[in-house]
Amino acid sequence: GAVVSQHPSRVICKSGTSVKIECRSLDFQATTMFWYRQFPKQSLMLMATSNEGSKATYEQGVEKDKFLINHASLTLSTLTVTSAHPEDSSFYICSARDRRGEYNSPLHFGNGTRLTVT
Amino acid sequence: GIQVEQSPPDLILQEGANSTLRCNFSDSVNNLQWFHQNPWGQLINLFYIPSGTKQNGRLSATTVATERYSLLYISSSQTTDSGVYFCAVPDGGGFKTIFGAGTRLFVKA
Numbered sequence: 001g002a003v004v005s006q007h008p009s010r011v012i013c014k015s016g017t018s019v020k021i022e023c024r025s026l027d028f029q030a031t032t033m034f035w036y037r038q039f040p041k042q043s044l045m046l047m048a049t050s051n052e053g054s055k056a057t058y059e060q061g062v063e064k065d066k067f068l069i070n071h072a073s074l075t076l077s078t079l080t081v082t083s084a085h086p087e088d089s090s091f092y093i094c095s096a097r098d099r100r101g102e103y104n105s106p107l108h109f110g111n112g113t114r115l116t117v118t
Numbered sequence: 119g120i121q122v123e124q125s126p127p128d129l130i131l132q133e134g135a136n137s138t139l140r141c142n143f144s145d146s147v148n149n150l151q152w153f154h155q156n157p158w159g160q161l162i163n164l165f166y167i168p169s170g171t172k173q174n175g176r177l178s179a180t181t182v183a184t185e186r187y188s189l190l191y192i193s194s195s196q197t198t199d200s201g202v203y204f205c206a207v208p209d210g211g212g213f214k215t216i217f218g219a220g221t222r223l224f225v226k227a
Contacts (some may be wrong), residue, residue: 034215038159043204044217091159095215106151106166107206107215112159 001027004096006110013084014118021079021113023094029074030096034107035067038091047092050077074099084117091115120145120209122218129223131195139190139221141205148208150181151215152190155202164190164203195225 003026013019023033031052036044048069049057056069066088068080077096081088093112098105121144131137141150152164165172165179167188172179176195181188192199202220209216 032213036217041222043219046214046216049214093159093161106149106163108163109153109161112161114159 002098002106002108003027004094004108004110006094006113008113009111010114010116012116012118015085016083018080018082019084019115021081021092021094021115023077023079023096023110025075025096025098025108028096028098028100030077031074031099033071033077033094033096035069035077035079036093036095038093038112044093050079081115084115086117089115089117120147120207120216122205122207122216124203124205124218124221126221127219129221131223131225133195133197133225133227135195135225136191136193137195137223139192139203139223141188141190141218143186143188143205143207146186147183150188151206152179152188153204153206154199155204155220157201161204192223195223197225197227199223200225 005024007022033050035047038044047062050069050071052071058064071077095107095109123142125140149168154162167179167181169181169183176193178191202222204217204220206215206217
């Protein structure tokens with residue numbers, strides 16, 4: 001149980017275009033989902049918290065107009081990288097926690113999306 | 119916010135060896151997770167361990183919450199254990215999860 005599906009797994013796009021990444025909780029509902037970014041040989045850095053039915057909460061230094069987050073349902077959150085540039089190339093990973101457990105339950109992660117902007 | 123330190127940063131083992139990875143954190147936590155990130159980037163949930171000891175095959179973990187550390191034990195290491203091991207703890211009042219810098223493990227055949 002507790003599967004998080006993330007698509008696409010890999011995407012290459014041209015500079016200036018937008019890319020949408022989907023994150024779905026397959027067998028549980030998640031009021032909140034989290035988006036992380038990971039640069040090569042570094043740890044995971046939290047970008048934003050996606051809240052179902054309301055605005056996302058962004059971490060300091062993350063541009064909300066560049067990284068658009070939509071959490072339309074209890075099982076789906078999307079991250080859109082707008083006007084992508086080569087420096088946005090990174091590994092993006094989403095995660096979710098079963099809403100029934102709230103803070104005291106494990107985080108479950110998708111398999112990540114490797115974005116390359118040329 | 120909470121600080122998370124992992125040690126060692128890098129570790130090379132001969133297949134069959136045992137190892138202990140450590141995670142120190144600067145504030146009280148009510149949960150802690152250990153993850154293994156394989157070479158393809160997938161994060162595998164190893165343990166959810168707010169306190170006490172858990173075992174799963176060759177892996178076990180112990181968290182001593184009062185002393186603000188957790189240990190991950192790998193016994194009889196295999197090449198497939200290679201990758202990065204992260205511990206993660208809650209921050210921001212328990213809502214967000216923050217990762218340590220990780221321990222990069224390479225197991226030689």
